[in-house]
Amino acid sequence: MEQDEKIQAHLVSVWRESKKFFSIGGKEGMLILTDKHLMFIHKTEAKMKWWQAIRQRQVINLLKSKNTMIRHDGYEESNLMIDLENEKNTQLAFDDISNILYQEKEWGSILLLEYENKGKHQKYEYSIAQDWVKYPAKEPTKYMKIDWQPFVQYIKDRQKFRK
Numbered sequence: 720m721e722q723d724e725k726i727q728a729h730l731v732s733v734w735r736e737s738k739k740f741f742s743i744g745g746k747e748g749m750l751i752l753t754d755k756h757l758m759f760i761h762k763t764e765a766k767m768k769w770w771q772a773i774r775q776r777q778v779i780n781l782l783k784s785k786n787t788m789i790r791h792d793g794y795e796e797s798n799l800m801i802d803l804e805n806e807k808n809t810q811l812a813f814d815d816i817s818n819i820l821y822q823e824k825e826w827g828s829i830l831l832l833e834y835e836n837k838g839k840h841q842k843y844e845y846s847i848a849q850d851w852v853k854y855p856a857k858e859p860t861k862y863m864k865i866d867w868q869p870f871v872q873y874i875k876d877r878q879k880f881r882k
Contacts, residue, residue, distance in 0.1 A: 720803055725796065726794075727754055727788065728750075728787060728790065728870060729750075729790050729794060730749065732777065733747065733748055733750040733845055734859045748760050750845060752870060752873060752874070753799075756812055757810075757832075757874060758811070759808065759809040760799070760808045761807065762802070769794075778849055781865055785864065813874050817835065819833075821867035823864070827863055827865075828864050828866070829844050829845065829867075830867045830870070831844055831845075832845065847862065847863045847865055848860075849861040
């Protein structure tokens with residue numbers, strides 16, 4: 720992340736699953752769009768109390784308006800820079816993304832993303848969870864129907880090349 724980058728969209732309660740053969744499970748995190756990068760943060764320094772309040776507010780806002788281009792109070796660029804120090808978090812330049820599209824499923828909306836990261840081809844599916852089960856493992860039980868189109872278009876408009 721560069722010093723002059725600004726957060727354009729910030730989504731919490733994002734469930735990411737790998738689309739590799741024989742892959743099981745997923746991870747919960749935040750999907751953050753800046754003016755130059757797309758980041759998936761699943762190791763954050765944000766406080767649990769903040770996370771719960773923002774997650775509940777996001778559900779209410781997305782039920783009213785399906786727009787994914789939202790920001791949350793209490794998480795700024797300085798917080799993102801701290802979270803990006805953890806190597807487990809993913810930061811992608813827009814041109815590293817080889818394919819990005821969204822689909823509507825009966826159960827919710829998904830964002831499909833393919834990219835090169837550290838020399839490996841990665842393919843993931845992202846969705847926003849509304850409800851969770853915590854036992855025996857944390858997994859979403861209900862997903863949200865949202866509009867990924869402005870999110871996808873923002874990235875495509877800023878890519879220098881497309882495959």
